[in-house]
Amino acid sequence: MSTTKPRPRIDTVSKGFWDAARAGTLTVQRCDDCGHNHYPGSPVCPNCLSSNQSWAPVSGRGTLLSWVRFHRAYWDGFRDDLPYAVILVGLEEGPLMISNLMGAEPESLKIGDPLEVCFDAVDETTTLPKFRPAGNTR
Amino acid sequence: MNAFHRLKDRIAVVGVGNTAYGNFPHTDDYGLGAEAFRRAIEDCGLDKNKVDGLGVCRVPYYARMGEILGLAPRWTVQFPPHGRMSAMAIIEAAAALDAGLCDYAALIYANIGRSRRVNYGGEESPGVWDSFGFTSPGAAHALMFQRHRALYGTTTRQLAEVSVAFRHHARLNPDAVMKQPITIDDHEAARPITEPLRLLDYCLINDGAVCLILTTKERAKDLKQKPVMISGFGAREAYRQSSIANFDLNFWYDEVRDVASQVYGMAGVGPGDVDALMCYDNFSPTVLFSLEGLGFCGQGESGGFVEGGTLRVGGKLPTNTDGGHLSNSYMQGWALNVEAVRQIRGQCGARQVPDAEVVQFVAATPCSRSIIYTPG
Numbered sequence: 001m002s003t004t005k006p007r008p009r010i011d012t013v014s015k016g017f018w019d020a021a022r023a024g025t026l027t028v029q030r031c032d033d034c035g036h037n038h039y040p041g042s043p044v045c046p047n048c049l050s051s052n053q054s055w056a057p058v059s060g061r062g063t064l065l066s067w068v069r070f071h072r073a074y075w076d077g078f079r080d081d082l083p084y085a086v087i088l089v090g091l092e093e094g095p096l097m098i099s100n101l102m103g104a105e106p107e108s109l110k111i112g113d114p115l116e117v118c119f120d121a122v123d124e125t126t127t128l129p130k131f132r133p134a135g136n137t138r
Numbered sequence: 139m140n141a142f143h144r145l146k147d148r149i150a151v152v153g154v155g156n157t158a159y160g161n162f163p164h165t166d167d168y169g170l171g172a173e174a175f176r177r178a179i180e181d182c183g184l185d186k187n188k189v190d191g192l193g194v195c196r197v198p199y200y201a202r203m204g205e206i207l208g209l210a211p212r213w214t215v216q217f218p219p220h221g222r223m224s225a226m227a228i229i230e231a232a233a234a235l236d237a238g239l240c241d242y243a244a245l246i247y248a249n250i251g252r253s254r255r256v257n258y259g260g261e262e263s264p265g266v267w268d269s270f271g272f273t274s275p276g277a278a279h280a281l282m283f284q285r286h287r288a289l290y291g292t293t294t295r296q297l298a299e300v301s302v303a304f305r306h307h308a309r310l311n312p313d314a315v316m317k318q319p320i321t322i323d324d325h326e327a328a329r330p331i332t333e334p335l336r337l338l339d340y341c342l343i344n345d346g347a348v349c350l351i352l353t354t355k356e357r358a359k360d361l362k363q364k365p366v367m368i369s370g371f372g373a374r375e376a377y378r379q380s381s382i383a384n385f386d387l388n389f390w391y392d393e394v395r396d397v398a399s400q401v402y403g404m405a406g407v408g409p410g411d412v413d414a415l416m417c418y419d420n421f422s423p424t425v426l427f428s429l430e431g432l433g434f435c436g437q438g439e440s441g442g443f444v445e446g447g448t449l450r451v452g453g454k455l456p457t458n459t460d461g462g463h464l465s466n467s468y469m470q471g472w473a474l475n476v477e478a479v480r481q482i483r484g485q486c487g488a489r490q491v492p493d494a495e496v497v498q499f500v501a502a503t504p505c506s507r508s509i510i511y512t513p514g
Contacts, residue, residue, distance in 0.1 A: 006268040009266075066282070068280040074273040074274050075273060084271055086267075086271055088285075098270050128270065
């Protein structure tokens with residue numbers, strides 16, 4: 001039985017996002033023609049259908065939109081973490097991201113509280129963008 | 139007025155059938171689908187060879203289903219095995235019947251999730267967020283309910299009203315899987331699955347099958363049962379956040395509002411005329427979101443609306459009188475449409491809503507749908 005956590009699937013569209021995350025930069029996909037921001041990446045811009053898109057650095061600031069706590073592991077790799085929290089973040093630039101909260105338990109925050117990105121280097125190929133309460137430097 | 143409103147009272151549900159619900163490892167989706175079809179055929183008294191339209195959902199292969207049933211249709215559609223498909227399929231069949239693409243459409247849904255140990259999460263359906271441990275459809279509803287709580291002060295005790303009312307109905311339904319009575323305190327004490335949701339907020343997973351047979355108003359007159367008319371329907375998708383499956387930041391409110399305006403406009407009724415509601419309930423919060431979108435209460439007011447047994451037979455808005463997905467059977471909306479038909483026919487025994495004449499189905503999902511059924 002594998003106890004490995006699922007890794008993000010890296011394909012031609014998403015590669016830029018994961019390369020930037022490994023370098024410590026949060027990005028979203030931005031259309032070079034109309035400026036629309038979106039995440040996850042897509043082969044064409046959902047606003048104007050352009051294929052000219054880039055992974056653009058964002059502020060890393062967002063707000064806590066919601067959170068849940070898993071008491072059941074749907075992957076064996078998460079069994080040792082139970083119960084664990086997952087958060088929904090609304091980035092300042094618009095897109096939503098599912099992630100985890102670092103340095104605090106979600107009960108200590110209110111919906112709408114400010115968050116900022118931090119990075120969790122899982123191994124040499126994968127770094128996951130996570131979030132912590134804004135202004136909390138540790 | 140929408141052009142499709144001309145379909146008002148044009149198409150009837152004439153036959154319904156379902157299998158027993160439970161754990162049936164000795165058979166499979168085809169066996170269950172065939173039994174539901176046979177029962178629906180017996181229900182309406184139609185010669186099965188007259189069925190010239192076939193829609194299947196969660197049945198692996200339409201052609202094998204057709205071979206088993208000895209059908210040679212001229213209209214076939216396979217719907218993906220998603221919970222939101224029931225009303226989508228019924229509306230497609232109604233349009234096909236009206237267009238003359240077929241004369242009698244059989245819609246068959248079968249599920250063998252219990253005996254095959256399907257758990258609807260993790261390695262069965264890996265997604266973009268699995269690396270963060272966000273791995274199951276129920277979690278999306280937990281995210282939405284947590285937000286509803288924060289924005290509107292909705293409580294888990296109010297949410298419990300949904301599960302408690304549906305369990306009460308299941309105890310009045312001989313076919314239903316769950317028979318143990320539950321209370322609000324039982325809901326509060328149940329095992330957490332994905333907080334803030336607990337076990338009693340989750341649908342069942344069980345085997346079973348459902349079949350509906352539809353035809354035009356004219357053809358319906360020659361069949362055994364009093365026809366149940368499709369008097370209204372409405373539809374709106376929300377695909378913009380589909381990478382978070384089964385999730386909408388605003389609880390599909392705008393989409394269900396739109397659906398409500400279409401379905402009530404077509405049927406010529408309003409929420410106050412609805413005698414019973416059949417509400418897609420994969421997870422209990424969906425019911426709250428549906429009530430708000432349809433206008434039974436304002437946005438954010440569903441918690442207070444359901445308090446005190448509102449959703450029970452005998453309450454202000456009897457809802458999921460068969461017990462729903464939470465306590466009757468995980469037939470993904472299909473059994474709820476059958477229950478709507480049986481309520482209109484007056485066949486529901488101890489759970490019958492007296493004089494039910496306007497029965498509404500609704501599914502608040504990324505493909506929101508509603509259908510209003512009335513007597514023919």
